[in-house]
Amino acid sequence: xxxxxxxxxxxxxxxxxxxxxxxxxxxxxxxxxxxxxxxxxxxxxxxxxxxxxxxxxxxxxxxxxxxxxxxxxxxxxxxxxxxxxxxxxxxxxxxxxxxxxxxxxxxxxxxxxxx
Amino acid sequence: xxxxxxxxxxxxxxxxxxxxxxxxxxxxxxxxxxxxxxxxxxxxxxxxxxxxxxxxxxxxxxxxxxxxxxxxxxxxxxxxxxxxxxxxxxxxxxxxxxxxxxxxxxxxxxxxxx
Numbered sequence: 694x695x696x697x698x699x700x701x702x703x704x705x706x707x708x709x710x711x712x713x714x715x716x717x718x719x720x721x722x723x724x725x726x727x728x729x730x731x732x733x734x735x736x737x738x739x740x741x742x743x744x745x746x747x748x749x750x751x752x753x754x755x756x757x758x759x760x761x762x763x764x765x766x767x768x769x770x771x772x773x774x775x776x777x778x779x780x781x782x783x784x785x786x787x788x789x790x791x792x793x794x795x796x797x798x799x800x801x802x803x804x805x806x807x808x
Numbered sequence: 809x810x811x812x813x814x815x816x817x818x819x820x821x822x823x824x825x826x827x828x829x830x831x832x833x834x835x836x837x838x839x840x841x842x843x844x845x846x847x848x849x850x851x852x853x854x855x856x857x858x859x860x861x862x863x864x865x866x867x868x869x870x871x872x873x874x875x876x877x878x879x880x881x882x883x884x885x886x887x888x889x890x891x892x893x894x895x896x897x898x899x900x901x902x903x904x905x906x907x908x909x910x911x912x913x914x915x916x917x918x919x920x921x922x
Contacts, residue, residue, distance in 0.1 A: 730913075738851075738899060738913040784850055790907070795841065795853035795864070 695720045697787050699799035706775050707807050714770045714802045716785030721747075726788040727761065727768045728796065733781040744768065775806045811835070812902050813882075814914035821890050821921050829885040829917045833902030839863075840883040844877060845897040845916075854898075857883060858906065890921045 696719040706712045718727065727740040742752065744761050752759045756773045772779055782803050786796040811834035821827050833840050838859045843851040844867075849859035853867040866873065872890075877883040899916045904919055 734898060736918065740912055786851075793858060795867070796843070796901075797849070798843075798850035798852070799824040800850045 695722075695725075695789055695797045695801035697785050697797050698752050699783075699785055699802050701802045702800070703803045703805070705805045705807060706781060708777060709774050711771060711773050712804065712806075713803065714772075714783050714785075716768045716770065716799060718766050718768065718785070718787045720766075720787065720789060722789045724790050728786040728788070729759065729768075729770050730784045730786065731781045732784065732801070738784075741770075772804075775804075777806050777808055779793050780806045806807050811916035812900060812912055813919050814898075814900050816917060817915060819917055819919045821919065821922055823891060824889050827887040827890050827894070827919055827921075829887075829900075829919070830882040831885070831900030831902075831914060832882040833900075834912070837902035837904050839903045839906045840877050841850060841901045841903075842883070842885050843899045843901070843913075845850050845899065847896070854885075863892075863906075887919075890919070892921050895919055895921045 698717045701715055704712060725746045727744045731739040731741055745759050748764055748801055751786045758771045782801045784801045785799045788796050813832040813873055831840060834851050840853040840857045844854050845851045850878055855868050855875045856864040857875055860879050872888045874886045897916045898919050900914045
């Protein structure tokens with residue numbers, strides 16, 4: 694069975710600080726996809742990134758960066774120079790080709806960026 | 809992704825009423841997925857449908873909940889005789905191929921049962 698763990702329930706940082714959101718996943722499959730989503734206070738889900746299991750290259754997009762490490766089954770998300778608008782709940786999710794075609798979500802991390 | 813349209817955005821129902829949630833997938837997509845987000849929780853898979861077929865409903869409660877995706881028109885998630893515990897955000901996603909690796913979601917329908 695697959696599982697996604699986001700151990701950090703809530704994080705508070707002061708604007709301009711860097712912050713890393715942790716995501717640990719469990720699966721026996723060798724082919725899978727990992728996702729990060731942002732859910733701002735307005736409630737919609739904003740897709741941030743998708744990474745397949747064969748691509749361990751880290752990615753940077755503006756102030757966002759992702760560190761995928763298969764050896765530790767982690768897919769961590771770092772926001773550099775955080776801003777108040779980054780305040781949201783962030784979800785990590787796992788998709789397996791082998792099982793039912795569904796995403797398994799972590800429980801989310803509430804990030805609050807204080808001015 | 810603005811392509812997946814859900815309506816209504818907010819729905820208030822009294823206990824015992826029926827709730828009908830609609831999801832129009834991205835044009836050309838024939839696979840739809842419904843998820844539920846209970847307060848303070850992550851999203852949980854409910855059902856996966858392909859046009860006119862239910863492929864996987866392993867996440868659907870056994871009673872009162874049903875889903876359809878007709879040949880024409882949006883996918884409908886129907887909750888009969890709603891109870892307070894049904895209050896949640898319901899999200900829909902669609903894909904073209906049945907591989908839910910695109911995973912763009914609609915804006916969700918927030919159901920409140922009073």
